[in-house]
Amino acid sequence: xxxxxxxxxxxxxxxxxxxxxxxxxxxEIQGRRAGFVTRMLANVVDAGVVIGVLLGAxxxxxxxxxxxxxxxxxxxxPNFAFVxxxxxxxxxxxxxxxxxxxGRTWGDQLxxxxxxxxxxxxxxxxxxxxxxxxxxTIPIGLVWVLVSRENRSAQDVVLRTSVVYDWPRRDQxxx
Amino acid sequence: xxxxxxxxxxxxxxxTTGRLQPRPAVRASDLAVQDAxxxxxxxxxxxxxxxxTVFRVAARTSQEAVRLMPVPSFVRQxxxxxVQAARAQGEAQRAVALAEIGRIADAVIPRTVEAVLARTDVxxxxxQLDVDAIVDRLDLDSIVARVDLDPIVARLDLIGLxxxxxxxxxxxxxxxxxSGSMTTDIVRGIRRGSADADVAVERIVDRLxxxxxxxxxxxxxxxxxxxxxxxxx
Numbered sequence: 341x342x343x344x345x346x347x348x349x350x351x352x353x354x355x356x357x358x359x360x361x362x363x364x365x366x367x368e369i370q371g372r373r374a375g376f377v378t379r380m381l382a383n384v385v386d387a388g389v390v391i392g393v394l395l396g397a398x399x400x401x402x403x404x405x406x407x408x409x410x411x412x413x414x415x416x417x418p419n420f421a422f423v424x425x426x427x428x429x430x431x432x433x434x435x436x437x438x439x440x441x442x443g444r445t446w447g448d449q450l451x452x453x454x455x456x457x458x459x460x461x462x463x464x465x466x467x468x469x470x471x472x473x474x475x476x477t478i479p480i481g482l483v484w485v486l487v488s489r490e491n492r493s494a495q496d497v498v499l500r501t502s503v504v505y506d507w508p509r510r511d512q513x514x515x
Numbered sequence: 516x517x518x519x520x521x522x523x524x525x526x527x528x529x530x531t532t533g534r535l536q537p538r539p540a541v542r543a544s545d546l547a548v549q550d551a552x553x554x555x556x557x558x559x560x561x562x563x564x565x566x567x568t569v570f571r572v573a574a575r576t577s578q579e580a581v582r583l584m585p586v587p588s589f590v591r592q593x594x595x596x597x598v599q600a601a602r603a604q605g606e607a608q609r610a611v612a613l614a615e616i617g618r619i620a621d622a623v624i625p626r627t628v629e630a631v632l633a634r635t636d637v638x639x640x641x642x643q644l645d646v647d648a649i650v651d652r653l654d655l656d657s658i659v660a661r662v663d664l665d666p667i668v669a670r671l672d673l674i675g676l677x678x679x680x681x682x683x684x685x686x687x688x689x690x691x692x693x694s695g696s697m698t699t700d701i702v703r704g705i706r707r708g709s710a711d712a713d714v715a716v717e718r719i720v721d722r723l724x725x726x727x728x729x730x731x732x733x734x735x736x737x738x739x740x741x742x743x744x745x746x747x748x
Contacts, residue, residue, distance in 0.1 A: 371734060378709040456735070487724065489728075490730065
């Protein structure tokens with residue numbers, strides 16, 4: 341008779357190896373204010389979102405214009421200042437809504453960040469609006485994170501807000 | 516054990532398995548018949564044994580006597596012919612007797628076995644068997660090793676089985692979950708890398724600014740006040 345070992349000869353009898361979730365979630369940094377690199381990357385992603393929205397709008401307008409008057413169709417050629425203003429407006433609306441509704445933009449979501457008030461809660465409409473306006477008009481304020489002892493940007497210092505590491509709950513260790 | 520109509524001639528006690536069936540009571544007359552039969556059988560066996568012994572002794576003695584006696588050659592040849600004729604006759608009689616015994620056995624043994632089985636509870640016999648001990652003594656691996664699986668596999672509907680297994684394991688869900696897991700791992704890697712880069716940049720800046728006190732990155736935290744609208748990645 342063949343002696344069947346407990347699990348040695350039949351690996352499917354053994355419980356599946358458990359992944360080291362602790363090493364993946366980095367719980368020690370959750371709730372800390374994020375540094376410059378992470379916030380910069382989040383802003384780059386958000387800028388990409390805004391550029392995508394602008395391109396989508398441009399494409400939509402061009403298609404409508406073509407369908408409306410195919411004979412006289414030509415691509416729009418807006419000047420740089422106009423694009424900058426429209427882009428700033430789109431970003432302002434996007435940041436305000438995202439911070440108020442979800443507490444994070446898509447860039448923050450990808451990098452695991454959250455924007456909170458001095459109470460530790462979501463920004464209110466007024467706070468989100470003012471912060472979005474400051475971020476759009478003075479983007480260089482982010483550099484203050486580098487020298488701030490509390491990892492705050494200029495906008496954070498003015499509004500007493502914080503951008504913290506807050507990876508979604510589903511990624512954290514449950515046991 | 517079956518009659519012309521195909522039905523079993525065995526009683527119900529034999530055809531049923533498991534339950535012990537009640538047996539008919541034995542009468543006194545049956546016991547007397549059995550005693551008489553036993554006595555007759557014993558007498559016959561004893562007589563046959565004595566006759567066989569006497570015959571062997573007589574044959575051995577006569578052979579010795581004939582061998583030692585000064586008999587003329589023609590008489591010896593005549594006697595040898597008589598003996599050979601008697602032997603041939605004996606062989607013929609023995610063949611006839613064996614054929615007769617066989618015919619009797621063919622007629623008697625089935626009825627005897629049928630009668631024995633009618634009085635035997637097969638279920639009870641089977642219940643007394645130690646099947647585990649029998650199985651332990653068998654080398655099932657060697658038995659299975661002799662089995663040719665190819666004809667068995669050829670009779671299986673492998674495509675149907677494969678469809679059944681694929682339906683059972685819900686393959687699309689597995690593919691979706693695995694691709695989602697890959698995306699999650701990529702996002703985790705980006706987050707870990709950027710967090711490590713944050714710490715590295717902070718150290719460089721603090722060293723350039725000749726800071727000795729560590730930073731205070733702890734933020735106010737009120738988890739209970741947060742909205743439950745996380746879009747988990």
